[in-house]
Structures are given as C-alpha cells and as structure tokens.
Amino acid sequence: MNISDDEVPLNRSARAKSSVIKDEDSDMDMGDKPPSASSVSDDDYDEEAPIKKRAASVSPAARKKSKAILDDDDFDDVPLSQTTQALKPKVTKKEPKAKAPKKEPKDTLKKEPKDTLKKEPKAKAAPKVKKEVKEVKKEPKAKDDGTPAPEDNDTYKWWESNDLDGEIKWTTLEHSGVIFPPPYKALPKRVKxxxxxxxxxxxxxxxxxxxxFGALVETDHGxxxxxxxxxxxxxxEVLKEAGGCDIEITDFAKMDFSKMFAYFEEKREEKKTTTSAEKKKIKEEKDTLEAPYKTCLLDGRKEFVxxxxVEPPGLFRGRGAHPKTGKLKKRVQPEDIVLNLGKEAPVPKPPRGHKWGEIRHDNTVAWLAxxxxxxxxxxxxVRFAANSSLKGISDFKKxxxxxxxxxxxxxxxVDYRQKLKSDLMLERQMAVCTYLIDVxxxxxxxxxxxxxxxxVGCCSLRFEHVSLKPPNTVVFDFLGKDSIRYYQEVEVDQQVFKNLRIFKKAPKKPGDDLFDRVDPSILNxxxxxxxxxxxxxxxxxxxATKVMQDQLNLIPxxxxxxxxxxxxNAANRTVAILxxxxxxxxxxxxxxxxxIQEKIQEMVWQKIRLKKLMLVKDLTLKQKRKGYFEEINxxxxxxxxAVHKYVIAKEIEKxxxxxxxxxxxxxxxxxxxLSKEELKTKLDKIRELKKEYTKEASSGKPIDLHPNDTVEKLEARVEKLEERIKTTCLQLKDKEDNSQVALGTSKLNYIDPRLTVMFSRKFNVPIxxxxxxxxxxxFDWAIQSADEHWTF
DNA sequence: CATTTCACTTAGAACTCTACCA
DNA sequence: TGGTAGAGTTCTAAGTGAAATG
Incomplete structure (x- = not known):
C-alpha cells in the first residue's frame, strides 16, 4: 500500500534477505503499526540500500543523481503528501508574517526585479524606489531625533526601531576602498x-x-x-614564468630554506628590540594611514568597516587533510577588485597606474568590496565590522x-518522534536527522x-562514522567543520537506534551515505x-542558548x-561542549x-613536614587530634x-x-x-640541603628551621598551605577542563548576549x-536592551 | 529541478598585547 | 623588569542556506 514506484522493482532482488530483515524488524515495529504496512516497508528499506551503495561508491556526483531520483519518487508518494498536508494549514496561517519565498505567484514577481537589477543596473531604479520608501521611513526618524551632525551614529539605536525588515540594506554608502599589502621587498643578497x-x-x-615556504619550514604545514x-x-610555475634561474630546480627535497628561515628569525628578534617610543611612532603612522579605511558612511552615519x-599573497593554509593546502595564493590586484558603494558616492582612487575591476551600486548586499x-x-x-548596525541587526534577527x-x-x-516509525524511508531518515541535529x-x-x-555534518554522515552498540549506544566518530573531530559515545532513543541499524544494513558499506535520501535543502x-x-x-x-539559560538558572x-x-564559565563550557x-x-x-602538579606535590610535602614538626614540639597532639595527623604518612x-629532587633542581636552577x-x-x-668559586659555594650549600633531606627522609624527623615557632604558628602555616593547595588544585582542574574546549565561539555566535546581560545585572557581575x-x-544592542528579568 | 553562485555566519589558528610573577 | 602565559584580537578558512542559472 505504501510502496513507492522505485521500491517495487527492488523488491525482487532483495527477497533472499528478507527473512533476516524481518527478524530485526519484528522486534522493532511490533504493535505500533499495522502489521502489513510494517512488513512491507521493512522489506523496502532493505532493498534500497544497494542502490545507494552503488551510487556512493562511484562518485559524489553519481550519488547525488541516484538520490534525486529516489527522493522524487518519495515526494510523489500518496501517504507522504497526506502527512504534509496535515501540516500545511499551519504554514499558510503564518504565511503573512513571513515573506519567505514560496512557490507562489509572488515568486515570479520577486525574481523579476532582481534579475533586472543584476543585468541592467538602470532597471534597478524602479523596483528599488518602492522599497526605499519603506526604508526611508526610519531614516527621518533617526535624523529628526538625533543631534545635528555626523555623530548621528552614536545616537542611532536601531534596536529601538521596529522596522528591521527589508531587502534594501542601505540607501547611501560611502567608503575609501581597501588597503593593499606592501609590494614585495627582495631579500638581502646574502640570504639565499x-x-x-x-x-x-x-x-x-x-x-x-x-x-x-621558508617562513613555515618548522611548522606543521611545512x-x-x-x-x-x-x-x-x-x-x-612562478619560477618558470619569471624566466627561471641558473640552476634547474626539479626536486623539492633538494631545497634548503634554512638561510631564509634564519633571516626571518633574525628579523623577528630585531623587532622585539624596538623601543616602545619607536613602536608608538610606527603605530601612529599606521593609524593615520588606515583611518580613512576604518570607517564608512552608511545612510549618512559613520560605521566601522x-x-x-586585502589579503596578502601567501601559501594557502587549508585545515585538516586539504588536497589544495600549500598552493600559492596570488597577489590581488586592484583590477581584481569590485567596489560596492552608493551611486552618488565618490569612487576612491585606485593605486597609481591601476584601475578598479568594477564599480557596483548594489544596495541589497552588505559588502563594500x-x-x-x-x-x-x-x-x-570586505564587510562591515561586528559592531556595525547591519551586523547587529542580523545578529538580533538570528x-x-x-x-x-x-x-x-x-x-x-513530537513530529520527529512519531516519524521515526514512518513507513517511508525518506521520513524516517529525516526524523533521525532532525533528532541528531536537535539532540x-x-x-x-x-x-x-x-x-x-x-x-561531514549530519546529512553527509557515512556508514563508518556511526557505530552501534546494542541496546542503544551510538558512537559518533567523524571530522566536522575545520576537521575538528567529533567523538561521542551516547545513548539514543531506542527507535533512533533501530533506524540507524536499518540505515546501515548490508549491503551498505563504509563509504556509503547513512542518510541517502536527505540533504540539507530537503531537510530545511x-x-x-x-x-x-x-x-x-x-x-x-x-x-545553545537554552542550555546556557538552564545552566545559569542553577547558579545560586x-x-x-x-x-x-x-x-x-562552567555554564559556558557546557554549551561549548554541546x-x-x-x-x-x-x-x-x-x-x-x-x-602545577609538582607545585602541588611540593606544597603537600611542606604541609606534612609542618605537621611532623608540630608533633616534634608536642607529641601528645597525635592522640588529641587523630584525624588531623592521619595524613602524615x-x-x-x-x-x-621526587619532591626532594624537584625542589633541589629548582634551587640549582635559580x-x-x-x-x-x-x-x-x-x-x-x-x-x-663573580668567580666560578662563588657559584660553587652556593651550589655546595644546596648539596648540603639535599643531604639533609635525605637524612630527614630516613629519620622521618624534619629539620626545624625556626625552632622558636609555636605549635599555633605552625598550624597557621599549615592552614595557609591548605588554602593554597585547594586553589592550585582548582586551577589545575580548570586548566585540564579548558585545555580542549574553546569557550569563545559559543559566546560570540550562539549564546544570546541578552542572557549574559541578564546574568550580569541579576548577579551583579560587571559586564x-x-x-x-x-x-x-x-553586543551593545543587548547591553542596552536587556535587564535582569530578560529570558530567552 | 539539479547545480552553481552568491552572501553571509561560524570557526580555529596565528598573532599581539598585557598583566603577572619571580 | 624582563620573560612569559594567558587573554584578547585579527585573520581567513570553512561552513550554511537562499537565489540564480541552465
């Protein structure tokens, strides 16, 4: 009944295996589904695998094709359309709010102006004007309220405006273009x-x-x-183009960059020795040169760029096992650059003897070059700075x-939980994907x-990235964005586990897509x-923000x-880990x-010595305060x-x-x-100390450096040490916990800043x-708009 | 439609500054 | 008081997702 066209022919070839499949399935779908449907669909699942597998092992392109065909068929499926219909009323209800491009007459209307925009700048004017009207509304506001002159931007609080939508990003835009890296300066003749x-x-x-390359020889890249x-x-190639050199260079292994490397090191050392006065002067010069480029005028307001x-030439540093890593990133010429600015804005001068590649006036985008x-x-x-209004607005919207x-x-x-048991492969895969993305x-x-x-990410996970440990443990092991490893051993929903087993079922094998029917666009x-x-x-x-809020709520x-x-920070860390x-x-x-560990050991040792000393002064204490002295052994x-050795080594070094x-x-x-003799005397003293320690170790009686100290004094010192040990242990734990976790990214991109502002206010922690x-x-917008009651 | 292009966010590495410690 | 670890900033690679394209 639910069989889609593509699945029928496959059935035949798969029959032989159907019994095995049925076994697994029977434990899986019992009771939840009409039996007929479940058995049919299970068979189908099994048979789909071979198709994908074949496709996958051929090439990414081929994989896509086969996917597409399968997906199409699924969309044609009767039950599917029924289920989506159930959702549709909702969508249409919300439609008015969203201007989301749907497949509707609107669409064509929308497209037209854009097409014309791109192809013939002149035609732009017409559709633009309409939209500008909208935009202009808020402009007069800002201008009327604001103080007269250029400082308008300081008083422009976009978050107090209630009209942040619109295709148009700006009406006027003026900027100075870009700064090019300095031209290459040949190395001194001696450096070859x-x-x-x-x-x-x-x-x-x-x-x-x-x-x-010479600068990188000692790095992992090199x-x-x-x-x-x-x-x-x-x-x-570059060498050939430049006319070659006296020797023919054919073997990388014969190249020796050590002279170059040493020269760069030398330069770096030199730089270190520049005095602060010189540094200040250099910085000032740089600042005056850069000042015009640092800001621009957006709708008359000053904003940061x-x-x-322009990125300087260099060798491409790809992350992970990137096939193109090390390739030459060529110098960018003014002719390569497209500037985007307002029609009325003066065009910045290109470098002498050069021309800009193109001047554009596209106010639907937020880039300057x-x-x-x-x-x-x-x-x-080249874009606006993070503190610009445009960036702020899109952050806010996010x-x-x-x-x-x-x-x-x-x-x-509720929906994806239910669809985990869908009769349609597409829906099941989509449900599992959504689950993984959500959880x-x-x-x-x-x-x-x-x-x-x-x-890979969710939709592109492959067979080998997910291993299953019954009853419901899944091990994820794959490289994600930036080739950062994702390794998690987690328990999942029972039905998710069963589905993953189906998605991995033979003849699927390593290299094949786990979700062969889903890709981000389908999912989205x-x-x-x-x-x-x-x-x-x-x-x-x-x-991310939800977790942060829940964690913050636990803090007394x-x-x-x-x-x-x-x-x-601990709360922040849970988000970063997620x-x-x-x-x-x-x-x-x-x-x-x-x-740090050595430091702790030393402090523990010192503490025990002090306790031993206390006993030397008053042996009766041992009986009186049993617990206190327990640790002396x-x-x-x-x-x-080990501690002795460490302490001695430290002393000697000092x-x-x-x-x-x-x-x-x-x-x-x-x-x-000072003579060597003097050094020797000092070292001899340390050797003495060493001997004493050895003696102390065998006798168990510590040396008393301050025989006049009272028991009370010693105890006070013990207490101080304990305090220090505690804080150092904490510090160590923090260091360990944080060593692999980067807190910054989530703070910058994922945690709603208003939540942090709320914490700051409510807990009286300065922002x-x-x-x-x-x-x-x-996050100025957040700081100014949230208070101690704000909730996500 | 499937594919490509474009525009934008997200990301860790690399570099720079600064505060702290012996 | 300089040397350094860690914080903070800059740089640019690597994602996402919508729209354009053929």
Whole structure:
C-alpha cells in the first residue's frame, strides 16, 4: 500500500534477505503499526540500500543523481503528501508574517526585479524606489531625533526601531576602498635559497614564493607532504614564468630554506628590540594611514568597516587533510577588485597606474568590496565590522529566530518522534536527522567535492562514522567543520537506534551515505513547515542558548564576583561542549600541567613536614587530634624523593640563573665578575640541603628551621598551605577542563548576549568581566536592551 | 529541478598585547 | 623588569542556506 514506484522493482532482488530483515524488524515495529504496512516497508528499506551503495561508491556526483531520483519518487508518494498536508494549514496561517519565498505567484514577481537589477543596473531604479520608501521611513526618524551632525551614529539605536525588515540594506554608502599589502621587498643578497647545497639567485617573484615556504619550514604545514608538493608545483610555475634561474630546480627535497628561515628569525628578534617610543611612532603612522579605511558612511552615519585590508599573497593554509593546502595564493590586484558603494558616492582612487575591476551600486548586499581568490575560486568580501548596525541587526534577527523556535519545538519533537516509525524511508531518515541535529547539535552537513577536506555534518554522515552498540549506544566518530573531530559515545532513543541499524544494513558499506535520501535543502524545506525561516542551524542557536539559560538558572546568587564568574564559565563550557567547540591543546599545556602538579606535590610535602614538626614540639597532639595527623604518612618514600629532587633542581636552577644574570650586569657595569668559586659555594650549600633531606627522609624527623615557632604558628602555616593547595588544585582542574574546549565561539555566535546581560545585572557581575571590549561593542544592542528579568 | 553562485555566519589558528610573577 | 602565559584580537578558512542559472 505504501510502496513507492522505485521500491517495487527492488523488491525482487532483495527477497533472499528478507527473512533476516524481518527478524530485526519484528522486534522493532511490533504493535505500533499495522502489521502489513510494517512488513512491507521493512522489506523496502532493505532493498534500497544497494542502490545507494552503488551510487556512493562511484562518485559524489553519481550519488547525488541516484538520490534525486529516489527522493522524487518519495515526494510523489500518496501517504507522504497526506502527512504534509496535515501540516500545511499551519504554514499558510503564518504565511503573512513571513515573506519567505514560496512557490507562489509572488515568486515570479520577486525574481523579476532582481534579475533586472543584476543585468541592467538602470532597471534597478524602479523596483528599488518602492522599497526605499519603506526604508526611508526610519531614516527621518533617526535624523529628526538625533543631534545635528555626523555623530548621528552614536545616537542611532536601531534596536529601538521596529522596522528591521527589508531587502534594501542601505540607501547611501560611502567608503575609501581597501588597503593593499606592501609590494614585495627582495631579500638581502646574502640570504639565499640553497639547492643541492648551492646558493640560488631567484627572480624576485620566485624568491617571494620560496620565502613564503621558508617562513613555515618548522611548522606543521611545512612538514606536511601535500603542502610541500602543492607549494613546489606552484613555485616551479612562478619560477618558470619569471624566466627561471641558473640552476634547474626539479626536486623539492633538494631545497634548503634554512638561510631564509634564519633571516626571518633574525628579523623577528630585531623587532622585539624596538623601543616602545619607536613602536608608538610606527603605530601612529599606521593609524593615520588606515583611518580613512576604518570607517564608512552608511545612510549618512559613520560605521566601522571590518576587514579593509586585502589579503596578502601567501601559501594557502587549508585545515585538516586539504588536497589544495600549500598552493600559492596570488597577489590581488586592484583590477581584481569590485567596489560596492552608493551611486552618488565618490569612487576612491585606485593605486597609481591601476584601475578598479568594477564599480557596483548594489544596495541589497552588505559588502563594500570583493575579489575572487585563485586557490578555491571563492569570493572574498570586505564587510562591515561586528559592531556595525547591519551586523547587529542580523545578529538580533538570528537570536529572535531562535527564540521563536521555542514556540514550535514541542511540535517539531513530537513530529520527529512519531516519524521515526514512518513507513517511508525518506521520513524516517529525516526524523533521525532532525533528532541528531536537535539532540546533539550536529551541523546540517552539505555535500563536499573531492577538492576539499573530507569532513561531514549530519546529512553527509557515512556508514563508518556511526557505530552501534546494542541496546542503544551510538558512537559518533567523524571530522566536522575545520576537521575538528567529533567523538561521542551516547545513548539514543531506542527507535533512533533501530533506524540507524536499518540505515546501515548490508549491503551498505563504509563509504556509503547513512542518510541517502536527505540533504540539507530537503531537510530545511521540511523544517520550514513548522516555522518560517527554520533551518538546521537554528537548532544550534536555540539549544545553545537554552542550555546556557538552564545552566545559569542553577547558579545560586551568592558568593564573590569571582565565584560567580567561575560558575558562569562552567555554564559556558557546557554549551561549548554541546557544540563541540575545540581548540588544539596549547603546545605548552602538558608542561604546564606537570609544573602545577609538582607545585602541588611540593606544597603537600611542606604541609606534612609542618605537621611532623608540630608533633616534634608536642607529641601528645597525635592522640588529641587523630584525624588531623592521619595524613602524615600519605606521602610515599618515592613521592618524597621526587619532591626532594624537584625542589633541589629548582634551587640549582635559580642559583645558576641568578649567577648568569648578575654577571651580565657586572659586565655591563665593567665590574669584576663573580668567580666560578662563588657559584660553587652556593651550589655546595644546596648539596648540603639535599643531604639533609635525605637524612630527614630516613629519620622521618624534619629539620626545624625556626625552632622558636609555636605549635599555633605552625598550624597557621599549615592552614595557609591548605588554602593554597585547594586553589592550585582548582586551577589545575580548570586548566585540564579548558585545555580542549574553546569557550569563545559559543559566546560570540550562539549564546544570546541578552542572557549574559541578564546574568550580569541579576548577579551583579560587571559586564566587563563577561564581555571583552570587542564583545561589548558588538553586543551593545543587548547591553542596552536587556535587564535582569530578560529570558530567552 | 539539479547545480552553481552568491552572501553571509561560524570557526580555529596565528598573532599581539598585557598583566603577572619571580 | 624582563620573560612569559594567558587573554584578547585579527585573520581567513570553512561552513550554511537562499537565489540564480541552465
């Protein structure tokens, strides 16, 4: 009854396996469904797999095709259309609010003006004017209210305006264009690339490219063979184009960049020695040069520009196993650049002897300049800064959209839970996808080409990324955005587990798509039915802020600002973990942890020594305060020796460093230097100490450095140490917990800033402790509009 | 429609500044 | 008082999703 066309022919070939499938299914669908439907659909599922598998193993393109066909058929399915119809009334009800482009007569109306916009700028005028009327409404407002002159922008509070919609982003726009990186300056003659041990004189263009690599030889990129080969190929090309050099360079392995590398290091050292006065002067010069580019005039208001600097040439640093990593990113010329500004705005002067690629006047977009980059063929934009009104408005809209999801999330969840048992493969896959996106905050996961790193999101998960451990544990292991690993072992809904097993059923094999019928556009189209503008990414924003709010609600409103701050960061961390925001463990991390651990050990040892000393002074204490002295045997002999060694090593280092330093000073002052003898005496003293420690270890009686100290004094010192141990342990835990988690990303992009403002107000934590300067600027709208009662 | 293009958000790495500590 | 770890900022790669295109 529910069989779709494409599934019928498959049935035949799959029959042989149907019994196995039925077994699994019988435990799965019993009772919930009409038996006939369930058995039929189960058979169908099984048979679909081979199709996808074949498609998947051929090529991404082929995969897509087969998908498309299958999906089409599903859409034609009777039961499907019935179910979606059930949802439709809702959608149409909400339609008036949303101007979401649907398949309706409207659509054509909309498209037309846009088409004409692009193709013939002149035709633009007509449709624009209409929209401008809308926009103009709020303009006079701002102008009338505001103080007379250019400072208008300071008083323009867009969030107090109630008309933030509209295609048009601006009516007038003036800016100064972009700053180009300085031209290449040839290296000093003595700094040369070596090839096969011989110095090579390269044409400047080739030397520049070699230098790009030379600066990276010691980095992970420089050591990556793909990076090396991509670099080498492009380098050879540049060299050839520039006329070559005296030696033929054919083998990357024979290139020696050490001279170049050393030179760059030298330069860096040099830079360190510049005095603060010099630095200040350099900075001032830079500031005056850049000032005109830093701001622009948007509808007459001054706004900040984000990245007004054109990206300098270099080697493309792809993340993860990127096939194009190391390729040469060419220098961008003014001729490559498209400027976007108002019709009446003066066109900034291009660099001498150059022309701009194009001047555009498109007020439906929010970029000021753009160029095409040669490695991936992508577009780079110069845009407004994060604290600009346009960015603020879209940020605000994003969070309002996520807030709106609150009203629909229940329906969405009920629906996908129910559809987990749908008779249609498409619906089941869609339900599981929605579940994963909602519960585990996975990204949508669009298709990627083989020109890019192999990373996935929800819809693009493959067989090998998900393993199943009955009864209902799933292990996710895949590389997500930026090739960051997502590894989670989690328990899932029983029906989700069963579905995943079906989606993985043979003959599906590694390399095949888990969700062969779903991609982000299909999924998003479906999500629109619940709420206009609902897409996969909205769930991440919604859940991140929701989790944050729930976590903040658990924090007791008491204690010091610092304690509250720690609690806030802990809440922030749960969000970061949900979103899998990671950072590479700092290279210094392990050493840092070891150092803190040693410090703790030393303090523990000191504490025990003090307690032992207390007993030396008054043995009766041992009976009187049993618990207090229990720990004096906690430290093993081994631990003790380790601490001794550490303390001694530290002392020695200290003495030696001081010795060297003092001598340098004496030398500068032309005073006689300290002799080796003096150092030796000091070191000898430490050796004495070492001996004493050894003795102490065997006798168990600590040396009393201050024989006059009373028991009370000792106890006070113990207490102080305990305090320090506690804080250091906390610090260690914090360091460990945070070592792999990046809190910044969620604070910047996912957590509604008004929630943070609410926390600040309600808990009396200065906003400066929660938002850095940049964040305060970016979220000014939130700071000014939310109070202690605000809720998401 | 499926695919490509465009515009925008999101992301960790790399760099710079600053506060803290011996 | 300089050396450094961590905080803060900048840079640009890598996603998402809608619209244009053929």
């Amino acid at each position: 690339l070596l090839y096969n041990g011989q110095p090579v004189t390269l044409p400047p263009a080739a030397e520049e490219v070699a230098g790009f 050591k990556n063979p793909v990076f090396q080969q991509n670099f080498f190929k492009d380098f050879q 984000g990245n007004f600097r 753009m160029w095409r980059e040669n490695v991936l063929g992508g577009v780079k934009y 969070f309002e959209k996520a807030r709106e999801l609150k009203l629909h999330i229940e329906k969405v969840r 585990f905050a996975l990204r949508a996961g669009g298709e990627k080409t083989d020109e890019e790193a192999d990373t 189209k479906h999500l629109q039915n619940y709420m206009p503008g609902l897409t996969a990414k909205v769930f991440r924003t919604y859940n 409103n008491e204690g010091s600002v610092n304690e509250k701050l720690v609690a806030f 979103c899998n925001h990671q950072r590479t463990i700092p290279k210094t991390h392990e050493a840092g942890v070891a150092k 906690d430290l093993t002999k081994e631990d003790e020796r 003495v030696q460093k001081k010795f060297e330093k003092d001598n340098i000073k004496l030398k500068e002052a032309k005073q006689p230097l 400066e402790k929660l938002f850095t300067k940049t964040l305060r600027d970016k």
